[in-house]
Amino acid sequence: MSIISTTKMTARQFLELGEDPPGVRLELVNGEVAVSPSPIPAHGYTLIQLGIILGQHIKKRKLGRLYPDIDTIFGKYDVRRPDLLYFSKGRTHLIGEKAMEGPPDLCIEVLSPSSVTIDRRDKFKQYAKAGVHNYWIVDPETRTIEGHVLSRGKYQLAAEGRDDAIVSLPPFEKLKIRLSELWQPRD
Numbered sequence: 001m002s003i004i005s006t007t008k009m010t011a012r013q014f015l016e017l018g019e020d021p022p023g024v025r026l027e028l029v030n031g032e033v034a035v036s037p038s039p040i041p042a043h044g045y046t047l048i049q050l051g052i053i054l055g056q057h058i059k060k061r062k063l064g065r066l067y068p069d070i071d072t073i074f075g076k077y078d079v080r081r082p083d084l085l086y087f088s089k090g091r092t093h094l095i096g097e098k099a100m101e102g103p104p105d106l107c108i109e110v111l112s113p114s115s116v117t118i119d120r121r122d123k124f125k126q127y128a129k130a131g132v133h134n135y136w137i138v139d140p141e142t143r144t145i146e147g148h149v150l151s152r153g154k155y156q157l158a159a160e161g162r163d164d165a166i167v168s169l170p171p172f173e174k175l176k177i178r179l180s181e182l183w184q185p186r187d
Contacts, residue, residue, distance in 0.1 A: 009033065011073045015098050025069075029122070031077035036114060042140040043112045045184040047083050050108065050138065050177075054084065057175045064088040064105070071099035072107075074130040080123065082107040088171070103127070106134040106171060111141065124148075128155050134171050143183050145169070 008031020020026045027034045039047070047068070055066050064087050071079050085104040087095060094102040107127050109119040119137060127135050128150055135148045135155055144162045147169030148155035161167035164180035 007031075008077050010076055011079045011099075014079050015071060025081060027081055028077065028079040036118070039110070039112050039115075042184045043083075043110050046138055046140040046182045047110045049182045050110070051084055053175075053177055053181065054086070054172070057172060058086065062089065063172075064090075065092055065095065067095075067100075072104065073099055073101055074103060074126055078126065078130075080126065082123075083110045084108040086171075103130040103132045105132070106136065107132050108136040108138060111137065111139045113141075124155060128153060134169075136169060138182065140183060143179065145177075145179060145182070 009028060010031070011028060014028040014033070017026070023038050025036045025038065027036070051066065051068060058064060058066050066084060066086050068084055069081050070085065071081055072085060073079055079099065082104070084106075085100065085108070086106040087100075088105045091105060094100055094104075107123075109115070109123060111119055124135065131150065133150045135150075137146045137148070139145070142162070145160060145167060146157060147159045147167075149158040149170050159167055159169050161179050164178065166176050166178050168174070168176055
């Protein structure tokens, strides 16, 4: 006789697990632990470059705080780790000691081959449902960026660019991002 547990793990229980094992990232999705592989080099390069550009802009203007890859509670049974997340100055009270205690103003996902479906479908719906006002999807492979804004519970494409275009994406309309600075050089 086998016993199957139907008990879902809560976000609080998940956060007590501690650090991820080497080489994997853990998230909690609908009460179940989801495992994804470590990102590829092009992902890491783009993430760092975008983090530098956004970090300088946010800090210089005292707009709020930018974080990389932090457990973020999106519901009782959901903990995700956006690649970059931004909290505006008025919402920094959601930054907890172990995790982010609510949805950021902006979530950014940099695609890897293993994360395309999750980032474009699952997180797209989950972030909208949680009330994340802005969602950027960055694809180092196709060298594209999309900025989506939440409107009536659904994301609408607000701006996009590719290759070496210069873009401005909400919530940072005054920031001009030269996309060629984000892509890993093709030596």
